[in-house]
Amino acid sequence: MRNLIRANFVRLVHDKVFWIVTAALLILGFVILGGQYQAMKETDVTVFLESSILGVFLLVGIALAIFAPLFIGTEYSDGTMRNKLAAGAKRTHIYFAHFITCAIAGILIDVVYLAIISSLGFALLGTLVTPVTTLLIWIAVGILLTLSWAAIFTLITMLVTSKAVSAIVCVLLAVVLMVAGSNLCMSLxxxxxxxxxxxxxxxxxxxxxxxxxxxxxxxxxxxxxxxxIPPEQRPFVQAIADILPAGQAQQLTWLEVPQPWRLMLYSAAIIVIANGLGVFVFRRKDLK
Structure with a gap:
């Protein structure tokens, strides 16, 4: 499996879609940061640098929804997937190599965004108000929810052979989950x-x-x-908001994460379930 991961990583480094979505997220981050800086100057409102930094976890879902189907779908359209199987690669190894590649892509986007936006944010908005330990825990929550996005989109893309169809499904799902997560958090x-x-x-x-x-x-x-929302319904609604990656991301941008370990547990469960289901189906999938 190491050879599969190595080959995928070489493709990732030279993949134009990956660099385009990374650059697009950075540009959007610059725009958001500039708007917050302008609002702080004109209205004297308090702007938290942490909110700008953690905003990447709201955006990375869309980025991976675009990257994963185009990156993995190319192997279906070019016949590379069948060639790997003909060369003796195991289906389980192929599946996990693609999940790891998508996960690495998501983490790289997070790290690049966090490094660049935080550096610029310190110059424009000032220092952090959140304790460093708390912020690191929140970033860990964000990294895990990024991995859960990667697991979901790997599942869809590995099981849908059409690159166009999988791209549409992934983007629509990301948008729907982001709207649902935002609405649930706002309702609470x-x-x-x-x-x-x-x-x-x-x-x-x-x-x-x-x-x-x-x-x-x-x-x-x-x-x-x-x-x-009535008290008897709130635990259920809160649980749904905590399970959804977009709901977790919304809580991070609002700097309201009372139970980070529970969010990390939910993300881990999504990763295990999505990968387990994906491997189970992909091993039985007819690729002819």
Whole structure:
């Protein structure tokens, strides 16, 4: 399997898609960092450098959704996958070599982004406010969720022989999971009550030009929030948000990770289940 990994890594170093998505993420990171710096100067709002740094874990899912199907799918379209099998390579080794390659690609994207954006961020936004130990734990959570993205997209790409179809499926899945994770995390932050203005109809009379309605506006405290998730449902919703890689990434960018070890356990479970299922099916897959 080492020869397979070595060959894949040589391809990775020369792969244009990998460098394009890495550069695109860095450009997006520069734009986000510049916007935060401008907002800090104009409005005096507090901007946390950690949020900018950890933003890579929201973006790496899309990057791997583009990279994995194009990188692995090329072996199907070029016939390389069948040639490897004809040369005596084991299917299990081929599968794990591709997962390891996608995982390395994701980690490299994380490291490059973290190094460059943090260096620029220190110059623009100042120092960190989060303890270094806590930040390192959060980065470990992000690295594991990156590996879970790699496992999911390797599973899809290794089982779908069409490069175009697997690319569409991976990108759509990444977008759907990111939207779902963001919505779940936002729902969990909804307060049970809110204060605001409400209006009551005090007069509803008919005038020459039609009906005239007069309203009485008043400030009311503790208005029930219909978007608030009841206490009996919150553990289930929180568990779903914690399991989804995009939900974990959203919590990291908000700097709200109360139980990092549980998130790491969920990511490890996704990696094991996705790879186990992928190997099981790929070993029985007809590649003729």
């Amino acid at each position: 932050k909804e307060p049970e009550f809110y204060d605001g203005m409400v209006s009551d109809v005090v007069n509803d009379a008919e005038a020459e030009d039609g009906m005239q309605t007069q309203y009485n506006m008043q400030y009311v405290e503790k208005i029930p929030n219909p978007k608030y």
